[in-house]
Amino acid sequence: MANEASWNCDVLVIGTGAGGMTAAVTAAKAGLKVLIVEKDAVFGGTSATSGGMLWIPGSKHSSDLAKVQGVTDSVEKARAYIIEEAGNYLDLPRVDAYLTYGPEMVDFLERETEVKFYGMEYPDYHSENAHASTVRSIGSVDYQAARLGAQARNLKGHLPQTLFLGFAIGSSVEMKQFMHAGRSVSALWFVFKKICGHFRDVIKYGHSAQLVRGRALIGRLAATAFNLGIPIWLSSPARDLIIEDGKVGGAVIETPTGVVRVTARRAVVLASGGFPCDPERRKTCYPPVAERTNRRSVAAPGNTGDGARLGEAAGAKFVDAVSNVAAWMPLSVMPGREGFAGVWPHLVDRNKPGFIAVLKNGKRFTDEAASYQDFVPALIRACENDKEAWCYLICDQRALNRYGMGFVRPFPVPRAHHIRSGYLLRGKDLADLAAQAGIDAANLEQTVQMFNTHAAEGRDPAFGRGARLYDIYQGDDEHKPNPCIGPLDRPPYFAVKIVPGEIGTFAGLKTDIYARVLTGGGVPIPRLYAVGNDQASVWGGAYPGAGATLGPGMTFGYVAGRHIAGLLLEKPERRAAATA
Secondary structure, three states, X not given: OOXXXXXXXXXXXXXXXXXXXXXXXXXXXXXXXXXXXXXXXXXXXXXXXXXXXXXXXXXXXXXXXXXXXXOOOOHHHHHHHHHHHHHHXXXXXXXXXXXXXXXXXXXXXXXXXXXXXXXXXXXXXXXXXXXXXXOOEEEEOOEEHHHHHHHHHHEOOOOHHHOEOOEOOOOHHHHHHXXXXXXXXXXXXXXXXXXXXXXXXXXXXXXXOEEOHHXXXXXXXXXXXHHOOOOEEOOXXXXXXXXXXXXEEEEEEXXXXXXXXXXXXXXXXXXXXXXXXXXXXXXXXXXXXXXXXXXXXXXXXXXXXXXHHHHXXXXXXXXXXXXXXXXXXXXXXXXXXXXXXXXXXXXXXXXXXXXXXXXXXXOEOOOOOOOHHHHHHHHHHHOOOXXXXXXXXEEEHHHHHHHOEOOEOOOOOOOHHHHHHXXXXXXXXXXXXXXXXOOOHHHHHHHHHHHHHHHOOOOOOOOOOXXXXXXXXXXXXXXXXXXXXXXXXXXXXXEEEEEEEEEEEOOEEOEOOOOXXXXXXXXXXXXXXXXXXXXXXXXXXXXXXXXXXXXXXXXXXXXXXXXXXXXXXXXXXXXXXXXX
């Protein structure tokens, strides 16, 4: 490629996340010549650092798990759930396309590629909804890095802060074993064997041989792409689309060896990851108090809205009329550490007994065990008249020893350095902690007293914490009477500051049921497609369950690949209606 000023292909995919990779391998399997370009020096995008879960109602894995559990679920039930979740932002034709092609995508990938999934019990995020279920999320099966050969070094790594001794924990079952290691001999033995295996791989291969979660998913997709002969150009951002006679005909790519004009005879697929790291677009789309808060994200740094800008230059409509502009994530920030390596996504600590979250007035504002997509909007609403949005996650000595908090690991891992850095606040009593955090001491003491009164009984009259299946699932099943509620009564007390963050964006380019990019008038732009976070959320900004970003990204990646190849001839909304 070094001396090339031009390149020809059928399909150009811009981005190496799960959605773009799925579009690429689907098109290549149909016999098309595909090229993938990636802005970053490694491939995988935010998908590689994700949990590798997909929310796919009606997949064979979900159906099999439903039979084992003895529960009833259906595509029709999932459709009703999505309709209620999306509300006024519902795009029913795209929802029907998703429900039709999601299970088909799973079958295709497992039949034709290296990708493998497994069914997992995981409650939908609004489990109290009558149409919710516990079987719609599927996980990515672990993969051996050796299967990627020399390309393994180009696979994006895990978020370093989430590793323990360099080891990446895989499934939620493994996570529970690690959290129980300090109080269970069997769990400790499980962890010991896992870590020994990890270090054996490091000594033998120079790195862990096992890919888990999002890295396993991307590794499997990439291995398929390489087996199909699909080139992946790294450090090669797309600068401009080539438009001739009103049709998109390729893009100008800036590679390490110079500018290359890539001609794409069939289509260009935008899959650049949305705009979580685009300051200008955030200013126009984000709630003001969230944007005023010091911006930190766990999304890939290269996700700076390239797809949106390229699409708009071709006449596309950018849609920001969504219920949530982002897939939110509560984050804490490590002092002195820059970039995404300096933030912690609070997924598992705030849901546990012995934790509450309070504002600067010392009062709680929401159910701390709710999903991240509910927790952060509640924080933003509570702080909408403030300069910035923040709260403190607070726990006692017992909870910190048992579960850890953010960067702070459970006992017996040392934590003094976190106190010295200012990341972890420690108070001999609640008044001392409040003084350090700058929150109202009297209100904090009253808040904890009221919470403790009911927590001993496993109740939360204020916000209903622990009353939903989702809350309970995220708790500690060894804690009684309620897995996610426990009093804070063992001083000293500890606190970590939480700010709004995100894992991706939900505003994006307007697309149709085939992932074609549309103008403001709803007309498809010839040969231009968008998948993943480059397209506006199929849920209208809602977040129905675990994997509700990767699920649509890969489903519409599959749809785009098939449609580009001329293999989708029937309108999916009709097919979905026929099965209803």
